[in-house]
Amino acid sequence: MKLRLLPVLVSVVISASVLFGGWFAYQSYAMENPLESIVAKTPGVDLVNTRITNNEAIVELKLQPGTSLRETYAKIQNESTAFLGKKELKLKVVNDTTPEMEQWWSSALFDVAQAMETRHYAQIPTTLQSRVKNASDMKVATEMDDKFVFITLTDGDKSKYVMLPRTPEKMGVWPNE
Template structure:
């Protein structure tokens, strides 16, 4: 009868797992994340890209001012970014946009514009929502652009050297009983 030595078997198993894990990390870094980062940085308007793997994966994109975006439009730029991310990483990736909004523009957005946008979205009054935001922005000397597609409302605000972007999903009501 032969005796099986436990210590060498455990060491070999640990070494094999370490090599597999290291190989997976190298593959992910060189064949998945680096090409994605390079492709995202080539999208017009993208200044920096940060990719954090995890559960879920998270991609943070810092965008430049309006004139740097694809045709000056957040919606087109967002679609280019989202398509690239979903092609490389699949669905379920958290996509964050960052901008140079400044405290004053953030305060005006949260206090004046977001309530109009939320009410318009909830009531389905999209044309009124857009005209109210445009009118208010004109009075406040803010450049505003609101666009929409079947999934999101895209908000672009700029004043001076500061600019703010927001992508607001439409509410999706998931069935259920009401009493």
Template sequence: MKIRMLPVALTAALSLILLLGGWFLYRQTAIERPIEKMLSQYPGVTSAQVDITQKQAVLKLDLQSDVDLRGMIAQLRKEEGALLKTRSIKLDIADHSTPEIDELWKQASFSVAEAMANKRYTMIPSTLSKIESENGNYTISSDMDDHYVYVALSSASDKKANKYIILPLAAAPGTGGQSNA
């Protein structure tokens, strides 16, 4: 019996296309789309794009100035916890910063880094509120959960100007955390 190569090659190629296409379709409809829908409906989220890999979930977000990041991540972990249990979450937030907001973060960053390094997280809100009181036209807030410290800087006069910094609590030594602004 002689094996004909053309039908075998076509069958293998068609099987591969169906398997990969099925996986792509499953990933889009059953995994990524529900997360995108939840994030897009969260108050203050302008747009959300999700990319799920085997080890991490990358969330590309465009946020307004009044978003509760900790609450958003908590809701995401609650609603999609089974899916995200084995994956780390990486936030990629669109930058809407201004030079003034960057300068405020520059003033705060050393004190925040020191508090993070010494695990004295209660120093962060007091440092930020002091800088906020000195610069009345800006709002600076912080929040924390089991995984991250969230810092939000925004302008009171320009509702589109904001900067979000997400610092992991378990950062590798010498990395200084992850800036997502």
């Protein structure tokens, strides 16, 4: 029995197109579109990008000054669990900072890292508030939930948002900075 190459090749191409087309449609319409819709409806959030992989949903977003990162994370997490399932939600905040704010954060990072490593989370707000007294118009807000410590630095209309995981991974640079 002799197989013809053209019909076999055509059926492979059609099968692959249907398979990957169906996977793409499911990924787009059943997961990414609902996630983008939730993020777009969240107050104070400007959506930048979403990406869903096999075990995580990555949302890159920009927050308007004065928006609570903890509340934003909780809202997106709660409303997306139905269709994300066991995928881990990771927020990456696009910061609009100043060089002075970055310099200030760099100098405060050692004390914050020490408090995170020793799990003395109550030291973080105290340390940051004492350091911010020396900065001009900068304001610091700290919040915490069961997974993260959220730090917000605001200087006028510029802000820096940092999510530090409470269960530390290998120390180095925090993954959500």
